[in-house]
Amino acid sequence: NQQIVLDNRPQGEAVASNFKLVATDTPPLQDGQVLVRHHYLSLDPYMRGRMNESKSYAASQALGEVMIGGTVGEVAESKHPKYAVGDKVVGMGGWQEYSVVNADQPGALRKVDTTHVPLSHYLGAVGMPGVTAWYGLVKIIAPKEGDTVVVSAATGAVGSAFAALAKARGCRAVGIAGGADKCKYAVEELGFDACIDYKEHSDVKALSKALKEACPNGIDGYFENVGGWIMDAVMLRMNAFSRIALCGMIAGYDGAPLPMANPALMLINRMKVEGFIVSEHMEVWPDALKELGTLVGTGKLRPRETIAQGIAAAPEAFLGLLKGKNFGKQLVKLI
Ligand code: NDP
Known part of the structure; x- marks a missing residue:
């Protein structure tokens, strides 16, 4: 059983030498346990927080332990x-080829049906990232028909579920993503009404101008995945009584400071800004997964994946995710 363990903590930016590839035998099964062979490992930005000693929203991970992570596979x-x-x-099998799971532990393992939804999508659109998009949009932004809603990292695992959910609620959905290819895909495949390539705009003013064109009625709801200057530009276009679902601030995960240019806009526009952690809202998962499964099963949501091959490729793929090299959900294929 090949595994990736956290060998040492990053000093600033995470690097490949923070990880180590090791091999062990899987222990014999006890009653109530199941041996799962992983087909795919999910790579997610929250893992970066776990590599630090200090507490972020994700608890710190011990050195020498297998990196935590969502997995899909077969018994x-x-x-x-x-x-x-x-x-x-x-399950949450971690960065390894096999895991031994106490199947009675609540939330440890969930059987899934792959008739209409490919197995890997249970780590993306029909899994934790999809539910994240659902929670922020439905519960925090809570849009009315006709509202304009915007998401950053629009083609990523979370962002890519956003347009289909927003269109189903009669909204105008606008994405922000890095690169012309990502923006083309956002509009043509994901159903965004418009998508802005932030890399084409050199500063807050230019990006804010592009947002004005894409959102002629202003912005009623913003789903934040990135933070920093992108958020500053969006803030300039938010309407009175608008809502921000604060989901992630990936631009700061490697230690870069993320100052906010104009917090007074929250007051001036009487905005609601609410952070959330999807795993603290398990009560919405069944409804959210049902809607997301139907969207994928009926072809209304066609998520894209970036797939690295083999467990040894996981560290580089993860570092790439933190730099925006992924296009869609970042996975590692293990068999
Ligand atoms: P993605 O698949 O969206 O991958 C990350 C993307 O972030 C990259 O592809 C890149 O897209 C963008 N990005 C990376 N670095 C920067 C940067 N410096 N500036 C701007 N954009 C950057 O990841 P996920 O969909 O898995 O996660 C998206 C966000 O949601 C993260 O912030 C994550 O922490 C958060 N999250 C929060 C949860 C919660 O419960 N609160 C649960 C799950 C995720 P591009 O090329 O378009 O810039």
């Missing part, structure tokens, strides 16, 4: 009556 051996060999399951 390879079972000593649990509810799981049979071959069952497809989602």
